[in-house]
Amino acid sequence: MPSNKTAVKTTAAAAVSKHAKSAHSLDKIASKYHSRMRTVDASSDSLSEGVVVPALREAIVEGVLAPGSRLSEVQVAKQLNVSRTPMREAFAQLEREGLVTVLPRVGAYVRAVTLRDVEEIYTVRAALECLAVQLASERITALGTAQLDDVIEAMRMSVDADDPAGYVDALDRFYAIVMTIADNRTLQESHAGLIGPVRRLRRIAMARGGRMQASFSQTVRIRDAIVNQLPNVQDLMREQLDGACRAALDVLNDAGDSSDKN
Structure with missing residues (x-):
């Protein structure tokens, strides 16, 4: 039987692997929407509408981002290859669509459905x-x-x-x-x-x-x-x-x- 220390390491490794897989999938989804943008030097509004919102929407619907997952502005922006500027408006739009829950001073989470x-x-x-x-x-x-x-x-x-x-x-x-x-x-x-x-x-x-x-x-x-x-x-x-x-x-x-x- 593995020791508690081994079990903790295994669980942590699995969590890291799962996060890496999710990030990689999100990267791939984002690259598709980036390629549809006409210019790299796009405004934050166009990036929110053209990349961040559709990429996160697809990731949530496809299960890449599981219900209950926390959406860190810093991490998600990095995965989507955008600045943090368009993130807040994107989260607000996804909340209006019922895909995300935004808690003041806590953050955004993928909405779970009951x-x-x-x-x-x-x-x-x-x-x-x-x-x-x-x-x-x-x-x-x-x-x-x-x-x-x-x-x-x-x-x-x-x-x-x-x-x-x-x-x-x-x-x-x-x-x-x-x-x-x-x-x-x-x-x-x-x-x-x-x-x-x-x-x-x-x-x-x-x-x-x-x-x-x-x-x-x-x-x-x-x-x-x-x-x-x-x-x-x-x-x-x-x-x-x-x-x-x-x-x-x-x-x-x-x-x-x-x-x-x-």
Whole structure:
């Protein structure tokens, strides 16, 4: 049996290894967004919007930064290859999206999502998104139809390729297009703060057998109801969200079962 000193060293080494792996992944994610910036000499605002926010958002959704992880301004800025200047605004934006919790005089943490969070989020999502599809069906245009068809094709390709990450990105775009067609700024702003906390759960759920295909089939029905201005569009949206909520709760319950066994 190893000594306590050996066990402590092993645990510390594992923690360092985990941090190094996370940092390396975050470096890779950040480099992708840096390459999209037009100039190296960018302002702090553009770096926050163009690099820091999307890189951290992706890292959180993909699980590179685990729920409960502390986000040090100094360490994260170094990993993202930016100064500390854009960090505070980026953390504030991610907090508005529900991905980060910022505690005064303590710091920022990756937000953990509970069963209650999921139930409450999907209850409010149902109210907002049912309204959104109703407004979209009343205001649909030829341009809106073309945008919906384009994103539906992207979703179809992700299903065929068995690509849950690509599918969830396309599904996000589908909701964004519906909100744009609905043309209600208050609705859009309210909705934006709800999606963040469940993105990671949704991505995990989509990798499970049958969930991605079921989601896609229902999304196509919602698209058809919007374009053809069918009276059951809200019912179809509610069915989609009921399935999504159950899938997200299953992910959390399974994670809890795994923790209990360890």
